[in-house]
Amino acid sequence: MRVELADIITSENKEVSKRVEVELMSFDSKLGRFPIVKKAPFELKFVNENNKRLLIQGKTKVTIAIPCDRCLEDVDSSFSIVIDKEIDLTGSDEENSMEVFSYMIGTNLDVDQLIFGEILVSWPMKVLCREDCxxxxxxxxxxxxxxxxxxxxxxxxxxxxxxxxxxxxxxxx
Ligand SMILES: [Zn+2]
Ligand SMILES: [Zn+2]
Incomplete structure (x- = not known):
């Protein structure tokens, strides 16, 4: 799902909450394709802070089926995703400008891309169906x-x- 943020980006101190859907069906990385077995719509909060920064905040959970490292049976692994982003709106901070984030397409927020990035950084080193598998x-x-x-x-x-x-x-x- 994409969310148009032009209105928030151009309105000083505007705060908006939006209910967003995660459309992502699977997590596809170089490790393979892992089906997302559970997800829920969630609320993202957007704040234009003095026309200087755009804050994006929200929390959600997704569950992904990942094969056990030892027996290869799928294990439902849940990811608690906490989104807390700051995007520079002044143009002075190039490292945090809208253009550098893969989840920003112009003034559109790509929710799936945002979630994808969060899953990627918290991907487990090891998945076991049980400790003594x-x-x-x-x-x-x-x-x-x-x-x-x-x-x-x-x-x-x-x-x-x-x-x-x-x-x-x-x-x-
Ligand atoms: Zn196992
Ligand atoms: Zn045998």
Whole structure:
């Protein structure tokens, strides 16, 4: 969704609240495409502060399905998004001018682009369906949370075998 801000940008000390929709259906990044499973319309507040700065504030939550790092099952991950932006209106602060922000298109605010940027910066380093997720068997691909496969019984991991040896020696003493 795009919100036209020309009226606010040109009206000194004007304050407006607008209910906005997040139209974004998925979060697409170089990591892949992740469906957004839950989102809600929310209120954004716009303030023209003395014709010097435009403030954009609001809060919302989106839930994105992200595969577990170990077993690849989708995990609903919720993002609390707090928007608190300041855009320079005087033209003296080039780093914070309207032109530099990807979510500003002329005097239009691109709500989806704004949300996208917020998700991007809070993307989790690690996603697990549960702390003790057993993952998938590297040999047969079975989800070890759901089932036990026979791979480990038939052919132990060499590292495990080494540990087993030490353990057995220890027992003999
Ligand atoms: Zn998992
Ligand atoms: Zn297996």
């Amino acid at each position: 057993k993952g998938i068997c590297k040999r047969c691909g079975a989800n070890l949370n759901m089932t036990e496969c026979q791979c480990q019984n038939t052919e132990p991991d060499p590292r495990m075998a080494a540990i087993q040896d030490i353990f057995n020696k220890f027992k003999e003493v």
